[in-house]
Amino acid sequence: MQGVVGAFHEIDTTCAAIEDLKKKKIGDVTVYSPTIRHELEHAIDAPVSVVRRFTLIGGLLGVSFGYWIAIWSSEYWPLVTGGKAIASWIPYTIIGFEVMVLVGALSTVAGMFINSRIPRLTATTGYDVRFSGGYFGIFVACDAVKAPQAEALLIQHGAVEVRREA
């Protein structure tokens, strides 16, 4: 992917650059930061994560499976005790709950992996090892025609280093 990457040392200049880039619509913006910063989230203003759907679906599947395995196996190999139900809802709620948590949580993780596009074992265009340390980074995906404009904007906002990525 072609584009321009800028490294910033200060968060306020990073936020200003993001807002300006979005306003001028030079290209798709990817922001790198060593940690979650709400100033950055605010500037990026991305849609709400869809991970919650994975959580809901996983949780529902889990609770259904938990109850099902307990009820089905009790019916298939009944342990008959006089006056007692073969399949009993109250103790099976424990199984239902535990399997709901198990499948729901694992689905959440799967949702995070799918949406974040990880595992990714190839190099990422625009990434710099400083972005996990003390620097913030902005990668603007754009062609060679718009690259000078992106470079100028990043420098204007105080990027300590700007370079083109092929």
Next chain:
Amino acid sequence: MASVTHPVREGIRGPNIASADVQLPAVKDYEQVDREIIATLGFTKKWFMGLMVAVLGMLIGMSAWIYQIYWGLGQAGYEPPVMWGNYIITFVFWVGIGHAGTLISAILYLFRAGFRTSIYRAAEAMTVFAVMTAGLFPIIHIGRPWKFFWLLPYPNWRLLFPNFKSPLVWDVFAISTYLTISTTFLYIGLIPDIAVLRDKETNPARKRILAILSLGWRNSDREWRHFAKAYLFLAAFSTPLVLSVHSVVSFDFAMSLVPGWHASIFPPYFVAGAIFSGFAMVWTITIPMRKWFRLEHYITLNHLDATAKVVLFTSLVVGCAYMIEFFIAWYSGVRPEQEFFWNRVFGQWWWAAWIMLLCNMALPMSLWSQKLRRNPTWLFVLSIFINLGMWFERFVIVVPSLSHEFEPWQWGSYLPSWIDMSFLIGSFGWFFMWFLLFVKQLPVMAIAELKEIVAPRRKHAGGGHH
């Protein structure tokens, strides 16, 4: 009357990672966090000696296990009617220890308790290793460990499924779910930190391993957005899970009719006890760690003070539960219950009950003193007493109850054998071996979350954290 003006927070979302009201004044910037936390990964002679002691302890336990497998379960100190002994006591003890980690990482996260940030990674690792340790004991207790898979529900040639109405099967589900989710939670939180290690690493082989373990994490806004949401939901799932696991463990006892066990107070009593003992073990681990790794400015006295308040509160809950058990036995008018509880404190096992009461009820009352809450040496000493007291609490629950049931002709005794004691030593060796290996391979504090507390550089002063 003066009017109260609330600050305007329009359009600003709440924090994703709990960091409110926490200050680390001695930590100036992100680079310092990286430098100081990564510095803890260097090998030292003290660490190596600690590891050797832990491995020795584990080998003692392993030798005992081999001996027991060869000679049979009769080598343990079981004597009818006490057919649950050290293995179940130590199992409940380690499951309890395992409660603090997920409580700190999940429940305190949802409550935005800022003091969790510096201690939660160590506590999470402690949880995983404690549950791994606990999980060994039912397998050891089976006597034929290779038959363990019979507890799992799968179609099989025996034409049998486990009895889903049995608390022991609930336990299998609860503990294995807890281990899986705790491990997942630990690993998910570690991903951004492993990426930091990967980017700083110069050794190509190690860099490659870290690249695989970090799953190619790049700190992009997309990754952080989904990470924050997933972390929130994992915390939301883990919170009731923490409460359910020790409730289910308590059902192992409470679902029976044995005096001293058949009590509806058991689930909250067990959960409070688990949190109490888990926090004590967090002190046992983090207080030496902060000193040896020179992390006093990350785990400050304010952090210790906050955890001490949790310990004080849970001690009060546990103490209240002890007293209620005695009260209900007296008030019920049921003779075997009354006899049992009298026997608990004045009978054959009086010393175990008094150790429990001293360590879990009396000594933690010292934490009403702010001076002692902020004294790491006292907290460390107290943590050892609490660990001891909580092991004896489980001893008091298991042994006197089984040895002193309804019929006097059934009454018996129990003395742990050298095999039992070797397993106890082995469990500590196994636990500390994993923990010591962990602290030298992966960051013992959450680098990315610590950075969230530290103020980032700004060009223009005054643009505070929203």
